[in-house]
Amino acid sequence: MTQHPGNPAGLSDPHQIDLFEFARSGRQAAGVVRVSQLPRMLNEVPAEAPEHDSPFTWQAEGSTQPELQDDGTEGPQPYLRMAIHGAAWLECQRCLTPYSQAFNVDSIYRIVNTEAEAEEFPLDEDEVEVIVGSRQFDLIDLIEEELLLALPLVPKHEVCPEVHESLVSGVAGEEGEDDGSVADEAGEGAEPERPNPFAALESLKRGEPGDKKH
Numbered sequence: 001m002t003q004h005p006g007n008p009a010g011l012s013d014p015h016q017i018d019l020f021e022f023a024r025s026g027r028q029a030a031g032v033v034r035v036s037q038l039p040r041m042l043n044e045v046p047a048e049a050p051e052h053d054s055p056f057t058w059q060a061e062g063s064t065q066p067e068l069q070d071d072g073t074e075g076p077q078p079y080l081r082m083a084i085h086g087a088a089w090l091e092c093q094r095c096l097t098p099y100s101q102a103f104n105v106d107s108i109y110r111i112v113n114t115e116a117e118a119e120e121f122p123l124d125e126d127e128v129e130v131i132v133g134s135r136q137f138d139l140i141d142l143i144e145e146e147l148l149l150a151l152p153l154v155p156k157h158e159v160c161p162e163v164h165e166s167l168v169s170g171v172a173g174e175e176g177e178d179d180g181s182v183a184d185e186a187g188e189g190a191e192p193e194r195p196n197p198f199a200a201l202e203s204l205k206r207g208e209p210g211d212k213k214h
Contacts, residue, residue: 011029011031011139014029014031014138014139014140015138015139015140015141016136016137016138017136017137017139018135018136018137019062019078019080019111019133019134019135019137020078020111020133020135021135022060022062022080022137023062023063023064023078023079023080023111023133024062024064024076024078025062026061026062026063026064027061027062028059028060028061028062029059029060029061029139030057030058030059030060031057031058032055032056032057032058033055033056033058033140033143034053034054034055034056035052035053035054035055035056035088036052036053037140038140038143038144038147040144040148041088041144041147041148044088044090044148044151045088045089045090045098046089046090046091046098048097048098049089049098050089050098051089052089054086054087054088054089055086056084056085056086056088056103056143056147057084057085057086058082058083058084058085058143059082059083060080060081060082060083060139061080061081062078062079062080063078063079063080063081064076064077064078064079065077065079077110077111078110078111078133079108079109079110079111079128080108080109080111080131081106081107081108081109082105082106082107082108082109082142082143082146083105083106083107084103084104084105084143084146084147085103085104085105086102086103087100087101087102087103088100088101088103088147089101090151090152090155091155092155092156092157092160093154093155093156094156094157094160095157095160095161095162097160097161097162099155099156099157101151101152101155103147103150105146105147105150107129107146108127108128108129109128109129109130109131110128110129110130110131111131111132111133112130112131112132112133113132113133114132115132117130117132118130118131118132
């Protein structure tokens with residue numbers, strides 16, 4: 001069993017929670033997870049990085065919103081909101097040296113019962129994501145998924161301390177120029193533009209019952 005620093009507030013084991021009960025009862029939880037506890041994220045950290053065990057803080061909150069059901073009646077729809085903050089060391093693709101990348105994730109999830117339900121949810125709903133809940137839901141796995149999705153397309157320093165020699169001569173020099181253009185298209189990567197999901201949750205609370213049902 002993976003050991004966590006301290007017990008997350010409101011949870012006995014964040015690897016196994018009843019996500020439906022968590023949302024139905026409006027529970028809240030918070031904790032710390034380290035990169036060393038997230039194998040796929042750890043794979044992104046270069047061997048020469050000065051830190052391989054940096055922490056991420058997370059906060060989770062469950063809620064329900066009244067929505068129209070398939071039978072025409074109104075029922076509570078469970079939601080989860082998650083915030084994750086921290087930093088991890090990545091390899092800059094311009095100078096090929098490690099740098100610290102900040103991560104700030106704020107997401108809202110509509111909790112459904114099956115994969116079939118998740119597939120029916122409109123793909124253009126960019127304010128609310130869809131997850132399949134369970135009675136033994138792994139919250140840490142969801143945190144790792146969100147961090148992996150938040151990885152920049154082209155990891156790089158804002159200003160490199162130096163440019164790797166393979167990028168400044170001959171054909172490699174042209175390659176370096178291409179790298180810059182790709183990076184510009186990708187943006188800084190750490191803060192992708194997206195609607196504030198917490199604001200979306202508030203609009204859900206203010207909206208008419210069933211206005212999220214399509």
